[in-house]
Amino acid sequence: MKICYFGIYDPNYSRNRILNGGLRENGVEVIECRTELKGVKKYFDLVKKHWRIRKDYDAMVVGFPGYQAMILARFLTRKKIIFDAFTSLYDSLVLDRKTVNKNSLSAYYYWLLDWLSCGLADKILLDTNEQIDYFVDTFKIKKEKFIRIFVGSDIRLDDINKKKEERDYFLVNFYGTDIPLQGVEYIIEAAELLKNENIRFSIIGTKIKKRYESGGYANIDFFDNMEFKELIRYVASADINLGIFGGTEKARRVIPNKVYDALAVGSAIITGDTPAAREILSDGVNAVFCRMADAGDLAEKILLLKSDNNLRNKISRDSRDLFQNYLRPKLLACQLLNLINI
Numbered sequence: 001m002k003i004c005y006f007g008i009y010d011p012n013y014s015r016n017r018i019l020n021g022g023l024r025e026n027g028v029e030v031i032e033c034r035t036e037l038k039g040v041k042k043y044f045d046l047v048k049k050h051w052r053i054r055k056d057y058d059a060m061v062v063g064f065p066g067y068q069a070m071i072l073a074r075f076l077t078r079k080k081i082i083f084d085a086f087t088s089l090y091d092s093l094v095l096d097r098k099t100v101n102k103n104s105l106s107a108y109y110y111w112l113l114d115w116l117s118c119g120l121a122d123k124i125l126l127d128t129n130e131q132i133d134y135f136v137d138t139f140k141i142k143k144e145k146f147i148r149i150f151v152g153s154d155i156r157l158d159d160i161n162k163k164k165e166e167r168d169y170f171l172v173n174f175y176g177t178d179i180p181l182q183g184v185e186y187i188i189e190a191a192e193l194l195k196n197e198n199i200r201f202s203i204i205g206t207k208i209k210k211r212y213e214s215g216g217y218a219n220i221d222f223f224d225n226m227e228f229k230e231l232i233r234y235v236a237s238a239d240i241n242l243g244i245f246g247g248t249e250k251a252r253r254v255i256p257n258k259v260y261d262a263l264a265v266g267s268a269i270i271t272g273d274t275p276a277a278r279e280i281l282s283d284g285v286n287a288v289f290c291r292m293a294d295a296g297d298l299a300e301k302i303l304l305l306k307s308d309n310n311l312r313n314k315i316s317r318d319s320r321d322l323f324q325n326y327l328r329p330k331l332l333a334c335q336l337l338n339l340i341n342i
Contacts, residue, residue, distance in 0.1 A: 001337070002029045002057040006050070006073055008042055009034060009063030014257050015086055015127075016063045018154050022333025031057050043072055050076050059340045062121070065089075070117035082339060083121035087254070088135065090114050096250040097179055115139045123339055127151050128276040130253035149335050150280060151257060152327040153264035155232055170197075170306050173238035175204035175231060175258055182256075183245030183272070184208055188217065189295035194302060195219045202234055236265040239312070240305055243271025247293030252276060259287075260327060266320030268312045270301050280326070284311070286318040 003023060009016050011032065023030050031053050035045040046069065059079055062070045064086040073081055090110040093100050100106045118124050118139060124146045126132050132146045172191075176182045184203070191201045201220045203209075209222040226234075235241055241262035244251055252274040259277075262269045263286070271277055273289035281287040288305060291297040305312045 001059075001340070002031060003340070004031045004033050004050075004053065004057040004060045005063055006033045006046070006060050007063045007066040007069035008036075008046075009066060009069075011063075013064065014153070015084065015151060018152050018329045019061070019084070019149070019333055019336060020063075021154055022152075022329030022331075023336065025330040026333050026337060028333075028337065034063070043068075046072060047076065061336070067113045067117045070120055074120040080122045080340060081120075082123045082125060082336065083117060084125040085114075085118060085121075085135070086125065086127060087131070088114050088138070090138070091134065091250055096181055096248050111139075115141075118145075121145070123147060125149050125336070128253060128255060128279055130274075130276045130279070134253055147335065147339050148279075149332055150327055151255065151260050152329055152332045153257070153260040153323065154329050155261055155264040157265065168198075170199045170240075171202065171238045172199060172240045172242060172302060173202045173204075173234050174242040175226075175234070176208070176244075176256070177205050178207045178211055179246075180248045181244055181246040181251035181254065183247070183251070183293060184212070186245045186293060186295040186298055187242060188212055188215075188220070190299040190302065191217060191220050193295065193299040197303065197306070199302065199306065202238065204231060204234060232261060232265065235261050235267060238267060240302060241267045241269050242298075243269060243277070243287075245272045245290070245292055245294075245298060251292065255280065260323070263319045263323040263327060266316045266323075268305055268315045269319060270298065270305065280322070284315075286315060286322045288315065 005020055020030055033049050035042045037045045060073060060077060060081045062073050062083045064084045070083045093110055094102055094107045118141050126146055126148060127150055129148055135141055136143050174187055178184050195218055203220055204223045206224045209224055213222045243259045244256050253276050255276050259271055269287040270290055271287060272292040283289040288301050290301045
């Protein structure tokens with residue numbers, strides 16, 4: 001089978017990299033038709049590149065972000081198109097981050113773009129059932145059009161030095177940005193509550209560092225964004241990795257990359273107790289849940305895992321097993337291939 005991976009997507013972004021790599025692991029020939037041009041030139045570039053390969057593939061996947069590219073794709077081919085919507089522009093920019101007023105023309109534009117790009121696709125990929133329910137309710141699209149494919153991770157343990165560094169403190173790690181769903185403020189507050197417990201926090205993210213570094217937190221080390229390999233070294237060496245804790249509706253619907261990366265390296269994980277997290281994680285089995293937007297509960301759960309080596313080691317083993325059995329790129333791409341072959 002030959003698949004055209006189409007759009008203005010970043011091939012190094014985890015969602016695209018994992019699905020693309022997984023398809024290749026399954027013996028699929030992936031023809032990438034993408035552009036890095038800006039403005040209106042990018043559309044002409046895609047048209048030109050697609051013309052050259054228009055007869056050479058069996059189905060098309062529009063990579064993330066692909067809202068405008070999806071509209072163009074429908075004009076270019078009658079072949080089956082799978083749109084990896086992954087997230088809603090309207091949800092992200094209007095409802096969650098509130099960078100756009102809900103009653104503005106821009107908000108209406110983002111809603112229309114989500115609705116139209118999904119409407120033109122033959123099938124739509126999202127990463128949780130909670131996300132699917134949101135799209136069905138918000139954009140009135142038939143549920144049968146969607147398929148859930150978890151994000152997963154393409155970390156390979158062979159590429160990581162899993163041996164813990166020798167240190168005389170307990171290390172809790174988080175990476176991300178300061179958007180509302182992440183709940184960084186609750187991690188900072190939990191660190192303050194635990195400042196006398198011989199626990200250090202490594203918090204990775206340039207925007208977070210700029211916002212909080214001047215606060216003089218004695219037990220937090222702030223770092224700028226890192227290359228992926230260096231980032232994963234921190235994930236693998238930490239005693240606990242943290243997920244998301246923001247009190248927003250979107251936070252209840254998503255499972256972030258950082259959770260999958262922690263599963264891949266077999267780390268103990270603490271993340272917010274949400275419907276999305278419960279689609280794949282089990283509290284006390286392969287993760288520990290805490291209440292969303294609750295720094296006190298997060299601090300208690302960190303102390304629980306610090307004090308109970310047996311529980312922490314059990315969660316580490318079970319998290320790795322979960323990843324191996326369900327979340328490797330090859331397994332996730334198999335779901336996509338089954339969808340294409342329907």
